[in-house]
Amino acid sequence: MNLRDLKYLVALAEHKHYGKAAAVCHVSQPTLSTQLRKLEDELGVPLVERGSRKVMLTHAGLEAATRARVIVAEIDELKEAARRARDPEAGTVRLGIFPTLGPYLLPHVIPGIRKRYPHLELLLVEEKSDELLNRLRDGRLDAALLALPVDDDSLHAEFLFEEPFLLAVSSKHPLAGRDHLDAEELSTQRLLLLEDGHCLRDQALAVCRMFGANEKSEFRATSLETLRQMVAADVGITLLPTLAVKPPVPRSDSIHLLDFKGPGRPSRRVGMVWRRSSAMNDFLDQLARQFKQLPDELLTLASEDRLPPAAVVAAPAVAAN
Numbered sequence: 001m002n003l004r005d006l007k008y009l010v011a012l013a014e015h016k017h018y019g020k021a022a023a024v025c026h027v028s029q030p031t032l033s034t035q036l037r038k039l040e041d042e043l044g045v046p047l048v049e050r051g052s053r054k055v056m057l058t059h060a061g062l063e064a065a066t067r068a069r070v071i072v073a074e075i076d077e078l079k080e081a082a083r084r085a086r087d088p089e090a091g092t093v094r095l096g097i098f099p100t101l102g103p104y105l106l107p108h109v110i111p112g113i114r115k116r117y118p119h120l121e122l123l124l125v126e127e128k129s130d131e132l133l134n135r136l137r138d139g140r141l142d143a144a145l146l147a148l149p150v151d152d153d154s155l156h157a158e159f160l161f162e163e164p165f166l167l168a169v170s171s172k173h174p175l176a177g178r179d180h181l182d183a184e185e186l187s188t189q190r191l192l193l194l195e196d197g198h199c200l201r202d203q204a205l206a207v208c209r210m211f212g213a214n215e216k217s218e219f220r221a222t223s224l225e226t227l228r229q230m231v232a233a234d235v236g237i238t239l240l241p242t243l244a245v246k247p248p249v250p251r252s253d254s255i256h257l258l259d260f261k262g263p264g265r266p267s268r269r270v271g272m273v274w275r276r277s278s279a280m281n282d283f284l285d286q287l288a289r290q291f292k293q294l295p296d297e298l299l300t301l302a303s304e305d306r307l308p309p310a311a312v313v314a315a316p317a318v319a320a321n
Helices: 003-015 018-025 029-043 059-086 102-116 129-138 183-188 199-211 224-232 281-292
Strands: 091-097 120-126 143-148 155-170 180-182 190-194 214-221 238-241 255-261 267-275
Touching: 003 018, 003 029, 003 059, 018 029, 059 091, 059 129, 091 102, 091 129, 091 281, 102 120, 102 281, 129 143, 129 267, 143 155, 143 199, 143 281, 155 199, 155 224, 155 281, 180 183, 183 199, 190 199, 190 224, 190 238, 199 214, 199 238, 214 224, 224 238, 224 255, 267 281
Parallel strands: 091 120, 091 143, 180 255, 190 214
Antiparallel strands: 143 267, 155 238, 155 255, 155 267
């Protein structure tokens, strides 16, 4: 048994396809298949169900893949610890981020990270939170940006910032004439939410439970942008994270934004999470500080954020002498 064969098994378990697993491992498909058969002979049990039209691991194969994933991750940690000792600010970091945060946060922080760590290769993975946690525990990610809290004693969670929620309504909605809303007033509203699996849905449901609001269950969106379009079309109202209405996201003259005042203002806490056993602990702590430097104005609703594009008037040009 060798590390190479364990990597083949892990790749097959992840991709469920001999060709894709072979491509990831940079070997031919016959080579991968042959080595897996040798691994089965050594273990004395079948790892893959033969004859099925799709790749399926046996119960023993699933257990072996789980253990192999841990072994491969530990070897990677060993190599990474040695490499970080030589150059702490270079190398590769695999960072996960969930879909309702990534497109809106990354444009504000990636330029600063590139400037601070010019030799760092940052590999970004956008997935739903549950999948990010699975990859983090398996060693397929080095860290992930997640909504807090994360209940796992094997993981360290570093708080980054708190992001308020805004209420987005159509410009035709009765609330479009207001700029603020007491959170308690949500009790009379029905909100459009994302489909199951998105942490933003869970966060919005928590707000609904807290203030007595209901879900408009006839429609569930697959993305935040779909929710935005549904609000613009006057199908319903929804909660949007503040970063999702900041440039470079374009303003819409069909959507009016309200922020919340009074006690219980709804928000979400965002943190960077990584394994306590990670060889990158010190560096990831430094990287987290880069995300903490987010300007305060990106987390508050300014008057210009409410204005439709036509209302944003450019400053008058100064006449040349």
